[in-house]
Amino acid sequence: MAQKMPELRVDVPSTLEPTFANNIIINHKDDEFCLTFIQTIPQANVAKAKAIIAVTPQHAKRLLNALQANIKKYEDKFGEIKLPEVPKEGAPTTYIG
16 A cells, blocks of 8 residues: 655745746756746736746656646636637747747
């Protein structure tokens, strides 16, 4: 029988503030994925990096699996998430809005 892993206690500093990002740039190399969370200002053609997170390929895949599972739960409860049109050919491939 598999042993149950103890619950991870996460210490969140009281000074840590939430941030908002409405876009993400994803890059990778052989040993890491780099996720740059950005906030864009509509109609101003301006963006500001809010956080840069680097993870191993294994953690990137775990993140993908966790997001897929949570999106399914969300859609089961609230309905399908509609996406805007697919970017036209030639649009940057590392940019996901």
